[in-house]
Amino acid sequence: MKRLKAAVPITVLAVVAAGLTVGSPASAATSYDVPLKSWAYLDSQSPRAKFVDADVNPPVGTSRDAAGRTHTYRSYFTYDLSNLKGTVVHNSYLWTVEKTVADCSAPATIEVWRTRPVTDNTTWLRPPAEVEKLLTATRGAGASCPAYLGLDMVATLNAALSRRDRSITVEIRVAAAQEADVRTGRTFAKPVLSATANHPPTITSLQLKSPDRPCGTPAKPSPAARNTVFAATASDRDEGDYTSVLYAIWPVDHPEQRREFHDYYGTDLSQYADGTVLAWQARASDYDDEGPWSRTCYIVMDVTAPANPPQVSSRTYPEGDSPGGGTGIEGTFRFDGAGDRDVVAFAWRDSWGYYGQVPARRPGGTGILKYTPKLRFSTDLYVASVDAAGNRGPEKNYRFRVAETAPYAEVVVNGVGLPSTITFVASKPETTAFGYQLKDGAEVRLPAVDGRATGPVTFTTAGQIEMAVRSYARNKLIGQETLNVWVTDAPGVESAEFNLETDQVAGKVGTFRFTPRNSDVVAYQYNLDDEWKTVPAAEDDTAVLSWTATPGWHSMVVRSVKADGSTSMVTDYQFFVIDARPTAYAHDLTSWPRRDGVGVPLSIELGSQLPNLTGFVYRFDGGAEQTVSSGGNPYVYVTVTPQHAGDNTVVVQALLSDGTRSPATTYTFRIWSGPLVTQTPEGEGTVGRPVTFTFRPGLPDVASYRYSLGGADEQTIAAGPDGTATVTYTPSSWGYNDVRVTSVGTDGTESELRIAPFSVRDNRVSVYSTYDWSRVGIGWTGYFYFHTQMFGEVTEYHYRVNDGPEQVLPASTEGTSTRVAVPFERNGTNTIHVRSRTADGEFSPVTDFEFTVGNAPYVVSAQYPDGTWSGGAGVPGTFEFSGGTPGIVSFTWQIDDGPSTDVPADSQGKASITFTPTQNFQTYTLSVTGHKADGTDTDVTRYYIHVSNGG
Numbered sequence: 001m002k003r004l005k006a007a008v009p010i011t012v013l014a015v016v017a018a019g020l021t022v023g024s025p026a027s028a029a030t031s032y033d034v035p036l037k038s039w040a041y042l043d044s045q046s047p048r049a050k051f052v053d054a055d056v057n058p059p060v061g062t063s064r065d066a067a068g069r070t071h072t073y074r075s076y077f078t079y080d081l082s083n084l085k086g087t088v089v090h091n092s093y094l095w096t097v098e099k100t101v102a103d104c105s106a107p108a109t110i111e112v113w114r115t116r117p118v119t120d121n122t123t124w125l126r127p128p129a130e131v132e133k134l135l136t137a138t139r140g141a142g143a144s145c146p147a148y149l150g151l152d153m154v155a156t157l158n159a160a161l162s163r164r165d166r167s168i169t170v171e172i173r174v175a176a177a178q179e180a181d182v183r184t185g186r187t188f189a190k191p192v193l194s195a196t197a198n199h200p201p202t203i204t205s206l207q208l209k210s211p212d213r214p215c216g217t218p219a220k221p222s223p224a225a226r227n228t229v230f231a232a233t234a235s236d237r238d239e240g241d242y243t244s245v246l247y248a249i250w251p252v253d254h255p256e257q258r259r260e261f262h263d264y265y266g267t268d269l270s271q272y273a274d275g276t277v278l279a280w281q282a283r284a285s286d287y288d289d290e291g292p293w294s295r296t297c298y299i300v301m302d303v304t305a306p307a308n309p310p311q312v313s314s315r316t317y318p319e320g321d322s323p324g325g326g327t328g329i330e331g332t333f334r335f336d337g338a339g340d341r342d343v344v345a346f347a348w349r350d351s352w353g354y355y356g357q358v359p360a361r362r363p364g365g366t367g368i369l370k371y372t373p374k375l376r377f378s379t380d381l382y383v384a385s386v387d388a389a390g391n392r393g394p395e396k397n398y399r400f401r402v403a404e405t406a407p408y409a410e411v412v413v414n415g416v417g418l419p420s421t422i423t424f425v426a427s428k429p430e431t432t433a434f435g436y437q438l439k440d441g442a443e444v445r446l447p448a449v450d451g452r453a454t455g456p457v458t459f460t461t462a463g464q465i466e467m468a469v470r471s472y473a474r475n476k477l478i479g480q481e482t483l484n485v486w487v488t489d490a491p492g493v494e495s496a497e498f499n500l501e502t503d504q505v506a507g508k509v510g511t512f513r514f515t516p517r518n519s520d521v522v523a524y525q526y527n528l529d530d531e532w533k534t535v536p537a538a539e540d541d542t543a544v545l546s547w548t549a550t551p552g553w554h555s556m557v558v559r560s561v562k563a564d565g566s567t568s569m570v571t572d573y574q575f576f577v578i579d580a581r582p583t584a585y586a587h588d589l590t591s592w593p594r595r596d597g598v599g600v601p602l603s604i605e606l607g608s609q610l611p612n613l614t615g616f617v618y619r620f621d622g623g624a625e626q627t628v629s630s631g632g633n634p635y636v637y638v639t640v641t642p643q644h645a646g647d648n649t650v651v652v653q654a655l656l657s658d659g660t661r662s663p664a665t666t667y668t669f670r671i672w673s674g675p676l677v678t679q680t681p682e683g684e685g686t687v688g689r690p691v692t693f694t695f696r697p698g699l700p701d702v703a704s705y706r707y708s709l710g711g712a713d714e715q716t717i718a719a720g721p722d723g724t725a726t727v728t729y730t731p732s733s734w735g736y737n738d739v740r741v742t743s744v745g746t747d748g749t750e751s752e753l754r755i756a757p758f759s760v761r762d763n764r765v766s767v768y769s770t771y772d773w774s775r776v777g778i779g780w781t782g783y784f785y786f787h788t789q790m791f792g793e794v795t796e797y798h799y800r801v802n803d804g805p806e807q808v809l810p811a812s813t814e815g816t817s818t819r820v821a822v823p824f825e826r827n828g829t830n831t832i833h834v835r836s837r838t839a840d841g842e843f844s845p846v847t848d849f850e851f852t853v854g855n856a857p858y859v860v861s862a863q864y865p866d867g868t869w870s871g872g873a874g875v876p877g878t879f880e881f882s883g884g885t886p887g888i889v890s891f892t893w894q895i896d897d898g899p900s901t902d903v904p905a906d907s908q909g910k911a912s913i914t915f916t917p918t919q920n921f922q923t924y925t926l927s928v929t930g931h932k933a934d935g936t937d938t939d940v941t942r943y944y945i946h947v948s949n950g951g
Helices: 154-162
Strands: 008-013 030-034 034-042 059-064 070-080 088-101 108-115 129-141 148-152 165-174 185-189 192-198 203-210 220-223 229-237 244-251 259-261 276-283 297-301 311-312 330-334 346-350 354-360 366-371 378-385 392-401 408-412 419-425 433-438 444-447 452-458 461-474 476-487 492-494 507-517 521-527 532-536 541-546 552-562 573-578 583-585 602-607 613-620 627-631 637-638 646-656 666-671 678-679 689-695 702-709 715-718 725-729 737-744 755-763 765-767 781-787 794-801 807-810 817-823 826-838 847-853 859-862 877-882 890-894 900-904 913-916 922-932 937-947
Touching: 088 154, 108 148, 129 148, 192 521, 203 276, 203 613, 229 244, 229 276, 311 392, 346 366, 354 366, 408 476, 433 452, 444 521, 492 573, 507 521, 507 552, 521 541, 532 541, 613 637, 627 637, 678 755, 689 702, 689 737, 702 725, 702 877, 715 725, 765 847, 781 826, 781 847, 794 817, 807 817, 859 937, 877 890, 877 922, 890 913, 900 913
Parallel strands: 059 165, 220 297
Antiparallel strands: 008 229, 030 192, 034 070, 059 070, 059 185, 070 165, 088 148, 088 185, 088 192, 108 129, 108 165, 203 229, 244 259, 244 276, 276 297, 311 330, 330 366, 346 354, 346 378, 378 392, 408 419, 419 452, 433 444, 433 461, 461 476, 492 507, 507 541, 521 532, 521 552, 552 573, 583 602, 602 637, 613 627, 613 646, 646 666, 678 689, 689 725, 702 715, 702 737, 737 755, 765 781, 781 817, 794 807, 794 826, 826 847, 859 877, 877 913, 890 900, 890 922, 922 937
């Protein structure tokens, strides 16, 4: 049996009630078997007896014994409900199975009853009274025999718990009409009663917070402000259950105004007038059940804050510009409610963001704040009086200056366990001594001599160390602050030859000197060029490392080793060594697709960091030596033209001002063997215009080329006597394309694949519009743009709208797009048909561009053009309505959210109105809708009137 868990009290503030989670957010209801206290059966053959907890299967119905006597049985089962006390049952089931059946072919009606308890006087003649029939079920005469028997007990158990019953007794019997039939006899297993139950949470205490106040009584309600925080302590006996709190509040004289709420951030009580007495209570809930409502508490509304700011004074830090106290010196600040008995506390905050509240010693009295200024020089304290409801009055801004009294201190850190040096300089002439103190250590005092002092300080650990430094005038502390000192035991590393200020040339021999930053150093470990090595320390704990320079950028990591084998933090020491040999590199060989090839000039960068560089000499593929001046630069570029695919070589030396040469560098690079591709005409191709591509070999003895153009299937073309081949291609679509070609030699040798990109321009005109003309109607003008990718060749556009005449528009010479204005003359779908013409008379295919014209009316004003700042307050404007669609008989117009006004249209479907703006620099929206004779309406036109200042 799983027992219900002990009570767990949970305090919930209203400000976070619905968000509080205790343990798992899942339901904490408990499932277990309800204990069977005892069971008994009655036998008609023993009318004055009962049989309790017999070691037999419980009998039911009538059976015949070996002597031929008939026995009629009823069985009773009593379950202990004490562990369910105070719970709500959510699932419960009573179940058993038939163990034996006298005759499976005979139907038997089985009944389950809730009865009175089995007592000492219970017999066959005095059976427990049957109170409530729980189940009637037919068994036998079916496919399954012996059978299962079960019923839901949720309502029965919850009813028993509401009656506070400590136990429940159920009877299993055969219905009275069949009970005497010997064929109905059967036995059952002892029934199991399972239950899943939850303890509803309860509220155990109530109070008000910020400030803390009791729950309140009718005779002495607690004061409450407009935004009050309620607090409730919820207790749930199910450990790990989630609990939320619901609150209720109402005026005591208007209980019908009760409202319930989850109060997350303080409750808004602004709807209640000053002096209103309110009742409130709370109820806790978990995932399964709502607990009972708590007792009732009472508050009285106090929405009037103290009228005046408090008086603030301090002897240490007087208000004003005269410096007081000192850096890091605590001051006493006195807040005074000036006899206003509504004042019970004082709320304060400073300009750094710190805040707090101090109580008044008595209503309207004083409060004391001990406060150390957080800012140097000038500080503000903002102080407000607070009443018992938490209302804050106006703030007093108490500004004061802080005397600069802390010493100036500097620490030269020599390491861990070694004496470091601290130096003090006084900020006040009356300083007679300085003090410093490490955390958990004793303060060390140093006398001030001419306002200065120097002393030793030993740090025992590495890392960020806090140190308090203080100034004294005789024995009086006059200033203090905290220093944050970074202490490291990483060794010192220095080198006259190898450092960031001096670049040596490879081969230089120099030294590094390692110095300790902790005590008892026996060796140094260093990592240079990815290898850890160790050098022993001398008697003075230092070490010297000799090293012959190798070229490149170096980062040496060094750490010291103590006698106990522990190591220090690491020092990262960096320096650069110049390579005596020059560098050579062809950047173009990194591109993809590869552009290099046989006969294609290639740029090679030559470089050297040598300080006396004057130029370079180089030879390409064993050719003649070439010289190039560096011109004072460390890098130059030379151009070579490879004559064969595969490996090519440049050998280069740096020329020095003393006439010598550096060691040589041999740079070997690989040239792509793919065929070279050229196109005619050069540049971009154009849809519909043929392009000729010529393939030239990158390898000797080429017999043919396999190629693919524009992603088409691969084809083969024979090479001519000179090893070249040409193909012609007419693009049918525009965009990016490429030629992919591989050469095949007479011996079957294949070259690398050459991918030669080329672009194709569209020969058609594209049309676009920056506006949506789906709403405006006839009378409006739309602006469209003709765009060509053949900019510079196209000289004019030929276009027509719908079935209208063709018009000619010169192409813009300032950009690739040309604007055209199109008056709207027909509702619905319209089409622009346009083609371009080049200077030599070539026309492009026709582009058809569809656009939609709506039916919204056309609006125009000479005084206030649409969307243009004009006119002014008092300047009337005439607004003419027309068009949109044929058959307009009237218009409705409206300014902003003002009244709608109808105006009839004349025989041409036109109308006009006058509107005079009343404010400068104001935008009005004029909405106009047309009405047709058939009763239909047009779309709405919105016309924006921007009113200037009339100037």
